[in-house]
Amino acid sequence: MIDVQHVSFAVNKKILVNEVSLFVEPGEFVVIMGPNGAGKSTLLKMMSGALPPTKGKILLKGKDLVTYKTDQLAKQRAVLSQHYEISFPLSAREIVMMGRYPYFNSFPRAEDEGIVTDRMERMQVNDLADRSYQTLSGGEAQKVQMSRVLAQIGDTSENEQKLLLLDEPVSHLDVKYQHQLLAVAKECCKKQVAVIAVLHDINLAIKYADRILFMKQASVIKSLAKDEAVTSELLEAIFDIKCNLVDLPGGGKFVVF
Amino acid sequence: MLRKSKYLFPVLGILLLAVVISAIALGAVSITLEDMFAAANNWIHHKEPGNIYQAVFLQIRLPRILLCMITGAILAVSGVLMQGLFRNPIVEPGLLGTIAGAAFGASLVFVLSGSMNKDIVHFAGPMLVPIFAFAGGLLATAVVYTLSKGTSRVTVTTLLLIGIAVNAVGLSGTGFMSYIARDPQARSITFWNLGTFSGATWLQVWITGIVAAFVFILSLRYAKQLNTLVLGEEEAQYAGVDTEKLKRRIMILNTAMVSVATAFVGVISFMGLIIPHVMRLLVGSDHKKLIPASMIAGAILLTLADMGARLLLAPAEVPIGIITSLVGAPIFVILLKRTHILYSKGGGND
Numbered sequence: 144m145i146d147v148q149h150v151s152f153a154v155n156k157k158i159l160v161n162e163v164s165l166f167v168e169p170g171e172f173v174v175i176m177g178p179n180g181a182g183k184s185t186l187l188k189m190m191s192g193a194l195p196p197t198k199g200k201i202l203l204k205g206k207d208l209v210t211y212k213t214d215q216l217a218k219q220r221a222v223l224s225q226h227y228e229i230s231f232p233l234s235a236r237e238i239v240m241m242g243r244y245p246y247f248n249s250f251p252r253a254e255d256e257g258i259v260t261d262r263m264e265r266m267q268v269n270d271l272a273d274r275s276y277q278t279l280s281g282g283e284a285q286k287v288q289m290s291r292v293l294a295q296i297g298d299t300s301e302n303e304q305k306l307l308l309l310d311e312p313v314s315h316l317d318v319k320y321q322h323q324l325l326a327v328a329k330e331c332c333k334k335q336v337a338v339i340a341v342l343h344d345i346n347l348a349i350k351y352a353d354r355i356l357f358m359k360q361a362s363v364i365k366s367l368a369k370d371e372a373v374t375s376e377l378l379e380a381i382f383d384i385k386c387n388l389v390d391l392p393g394g395g396k397f398v399v400f
Numbered sequence: 401m402l403r404k405s406k407y408l409f410p411v412l413g414i415l416l417l418a419v420v421i422s423a424i425a426l427g428a429v430s431i432t433l434e435d436m437f438a439a440a441n442n443w444i445h446h447k448e449p450g451n452i453y454q455a456v457f458l459q460i461r462l463p464r465i466l467l468c469m470i471t472g473a474i475l476a477v478s479g480v481l482m483q484g485l486f487r488n489p490i491v492e493p494g495l496l497g498t499i500a501g502a503a504f505g506a507s508l509v510f511v512l513s514g515s516m517n518k519d520i521v522h523f524a525g526p527m528l529v530p531i532f533a534f535a536g537g538l539l540a541t542a543v544v545y546t547l548s549k550g551t552s553r554v555t556v557t558t559l560l561l562i563g564i565a566v567n568a569v570g571l572s573g574t575g576f577m578s579y580i581a582r583d584p585q586a587r588s589i590t591f592w593n594l595g596t597f598s599g600a601t602w603l604q605v606w607i608t609g610i611v612a613a614f615v616f617i618l619s620l621r622y623a624k625q626l627n628t629l630v631l632g633e634e635e636a637q638y639a640g641v642d643t644e645k646l647k648r649r650i651m652i653l654n655t656a657m658v659s660v661a662t663a664f665v666g667v668i669s670f671m672g673l674i675i676p677h678v679m680r681l682l683v684g685s686d687h688k689k690l691i692p693a694s695m696i697a698g699a700i701l702l703t704l705a706d707m708g709a710r711l712l713l714a715p716a717e718v719p720i721g722i723i724t725s726l727v728g729a730p731i732f733v734i735l736l737k738r739t740h741i742l743y744s745k746g747g748g749n750d
Contacts, residue, residue, distance in 0.1 A: 193634060217640025224635060230487035231630050231685035241631065244624050245640035249688070295639065 144169050144337040145190060145306055150199035152185050159185045161361040162199070169304040169335045172328065174348040176341075177358035178382055183341045184225070186358070187310050190339065191222045203306065217245040220306035221295035225314065227288055229276050235287045236272040239263055242294030255294075262293040265327050267320075281315035289324055299335045307331055309340035313347070325351045345398045349373060357381050372396065408682055412696040416469075419700050423465050423707045424457065428715055431457045464600035467664065468706045469699035470608045471597075472671060474615070474661045476698025478654050479672030480679075480690055481619055484626040485650045486556055489680075493658045493672035495563045496651060497540035500570025502662040503593055505536020507577035510588040526599070529592070530663035537659030540566055545651060556633070556647075594719030595666035597706050604664045615657045616695060622646060623687035630685065668721050670728030671702060677735050 147165040151158065160182040167173050175183045188194040190201060192208045201208040203219060211219070221242070229238075239262065243255040251259075263269045266286045271279065279287060289312060296305050309328065313321040321344070328338050329351055342348050348355050355367040359381055367373060373396060378386050382400075389397045425431050431453050439454035449455040478493035486495070494500060509532045520528075544566045548559045574593070578586045625646050628636040633643050662668075675698050676690065683689040702720075705727070709720040 191638060193637060213637055213642045214640040217638065222635075222638040224638075227635070228632060229630055230632075231484075231489065231680065233627070233630060233685045237627070237684070237686055238631075241628050241639055244628060249624070 144204065144304055145339075146202040146205075147186075147190065148199050148201065150186075150189060150196040150201060152182075152189060152194065153197050158361050160189065160196075163358075163363050164199075165356065165363075167306075167337045167339060169337045170332050172332050172338045172340070172351055172353045173356060174340050174342050174352035174354070175356045175358060176343070176345065176348055176381070177364075181358040182361040183358055184310055187222075187308050187339065187341055190306075191220065191308050192216050193222075204304070214245055217295065220308060221292040223289055223292045223307075223309045223312050225310050227284065232275045232277050234272065235268060235274050235276055235279065235283075236263070238276050238287055239291045239294055242291040243297075245295065246297065258294050258297055259290075262290040263287075265293065266290040267323070282317060282320060285312070285315045286320065286324070289327070293327070293331070296331065296336060299331070301335060304335040304337070307336050307338045309338065311341050311343065313342070313344070321347060345373070345378065349396065349398070373398070408693065409696075412693065412700070416696055416700050419703050419707075420465060420469070423468075423703050424461050426707060427461060427710055429453060429456050431461060460600075463602050463605050464597050464706070465703060466605045467600040467608060468597050468703045470605065470612050471661045471665055471668065472698035472700070472702025473695040474608070474612050474657045474698070475668060475671040475702070476675040476679075476694040477616060477619060477691055478658050479674075479676045480687065480694045481622075481626070481650050481654055482672070483676050484629060484687060485647060486560060487629060487632070488560075489677065490673070491560075492669075493654065494567065494667075495560065496655065497544045497563055497566035497570060498537040498655050498658045499662050499667055500567040500574070501540025502533040502537035502659055503667055504540070504570045504573040504577070505532035505534070506592050506663075506666070507574045507581075507589045508532055508536070510585045510592070511577045511581045526601075530604075533663040534659045536570075537662060538655060540570055541651070541655040541659075559647075591719055592666040594721035595668040595724075596709075596717070596719055597665055598717055600664075608660055608664060611657055611660045615653050616691070618649075618653055619691055620688070622650065623691055626650075626687040627685075666721070668702070668724055670724045670732065671698060674728050674732050674735070675701060677732070681735070 145165075145167050147163060150160060150163050152160040163186055165173070175186065177183050185194065189196050190208075192203075192211060195209050203211065208216075236259065239259050240251060240255070242262070243251055243259060247255055260269070263272060266289050268283065268286045268290055271283055271287060276284065276287065292307070296307055299305050307328065312328070313324055316324060325340075325347060328340065332338055353369050356363055357365045357367065357377070364381060365377060367377075373388070375386050375388050378398065384400055386398055386400045389399055391397050421433070424436060425433070429452075435451070435453040436457055438450055439457045442448065442450055442454065443458060449458055475493055479491075482491045482493055482495055483489055506529050509529045513528060544559065544563050547566075548562045574589065578589050581589060625636070625641045628639045628641050629643070629646070631639070636643050675694050679690055679693045679697055683693045702724075705720055705723045708723045709718045712718050712723075
């Protein structure tokens with residue numbers, strides 16, 4: 144799906160991402176973790192196509208990302224950003240409908256309306272449909288934006304694989320909805336979507352990720368597969384803080400910092 | 401809840417019709433409905449107007465009101481496009497220097513036409529001011545765009561700041577022209593800067609009408625993209641909008657329509673600012689509805705303002721810009737006070 148080949152990004156001689164390679168298949172859930180300023184968001188932005196790498200290249204479905212046209216790319220991948228500032232009042236449903244804009248000309252088709260309703264149901268924000276976006280709480284707004292991004296992914300299949308990029312998707316959500324959002328993303332994986340998410344909560348990462356990429360100082364330090372156990376040495380090296388691993392009753396580990 | 405009524409467009413349509421008929425009927429000479437129909441009938445059958453009232457209706461009142469409607473629609477739609485592009489609810493059609501440039505062009509003619517080549521002045525006749533105003537508007541906007549291009553891509557903030565700078569230059573140029581002007585010339589400059597529809601002709605109606613029709617159809621095609629821009633430039637790109645291309649196109653559309661409209665009628669303030677605000681309250685911010693609604697509302701309000709201009713101090717005429725500012729400014733403040741909640745979260749600049 145996406146093939147990141149020795150990619151670097153530098154601005155004013157400061158290297159933000161250094162020689163990162165990554166290959167993600169549809170159906171895979173990859174989480175990127177690391178301290179602030181590690182280059183996670185920059186890497187994600189490069190994978191979105193918004194930021195051309197200064198070195199190396201990224202292939203999406205075998206084609207160089209920089210050769211995609213903006214409107215073509217919008218049908219291949221969707222991006223959930225960290226912050227949204229809305230300049231004019233629009234209803235939540237109008238915002239979610241924007242996810243379908245790349246697919247219709249002037250007016251939404253029945254199919255688009257259906258997808259919008261379905262994605263808002265999945266994120267449990269249907270009762271907010273007519274609310275002005277600007278009156279929503281931070282968490283509600285994040286769920287509405289996630290619905291929009293899911294609507295942009297649309298229906299996927301074996302022949303219609305897509306890429307979903309999430310930059311700190313749960314930063315404003317309460318515990319229940321943190322899990323709910325990641326569960327919805329995981330569901331997408333089962334339908335031929337490759338998901339790459341930046342997260343800060345190691346326990347969420349362990350629970351949902353098929354692979355965790357640990358970044359520090361612009362480089363990938365460790366790529367941790369699902370069956371590999373996380374160790375306190377690794378976490379301490381990455382985050383510079385003492386931690387303990389607690390065994391969970393049903394197996395697996397819980398990390399306490 | 402955002403207020404949205406399915407009756408809005410029918411109501412706007414009826415209002416427009418009512419305002420247009422009363423604007424035609426009322427004035428220095430009153431014109432009855434029968435005269436209007438008779439004049440239209442004679443015109444269709446290529447006959448001369450039957451009486452003086454029919455002649456006034458066809459030659460003076462009708463072109464004036466049509467020009468008024470078209471200009472109102474242009475200014476309102478331009479306001480919507482500019483506010484949408486700059487993601488800022490307090491942006492005006494003249495932001496890119498178009499109107500200041502046009503004003504400077506017009507003032508050049510008022511002051512210097514005496515020393516221009518006689519043949520050119522004679523040849524251009526009454527079109528001399530519009531031609532210079534149009535050229536001035538285009539030139540100023542071109543300067544704004546070129547200056548803001550800088551390194552790689554045009555950011556909205558630089559565009560806005562350079563627009564302000566070029567506006568200031570245009571204004572001081574007009575100021576200098578007024579300073580060196582003799583008294584009657586200086587008065588012409590002042591009047592032009594307050595706008596008037598008193599010299600409306602059919603030729604002007606045709607020119608602005610054709611430009612407006614093109615621009616409105618095209619701007620409706622960009623409605624969806626402008627909506628996406630509400631999320632921010634980067635998000636609009638993620639959603640498939642080529643924002644660089646969109647910016648260029650909107651700027652071209654805006655410059656074309658504003659410089660044409662301004663060239664004929666002068667500077668009319670506040671219309672482009674206030675109508676998008678009012679319409680956003682009534683139909684929401686979806687540009688697919690906002691653009692047509694603003695278009696009709698602009699036509700209604702400017703026709704009303706022109707009626708005021710003609711009737712308030714009849715038989716004298718008040719410059720229309722005085723009315724639009726005097727009525728527009730307080731309405732604008734009241735609206736801002738009442739609707740600040742709408743814009744308080746995340747609204748405004750980048």
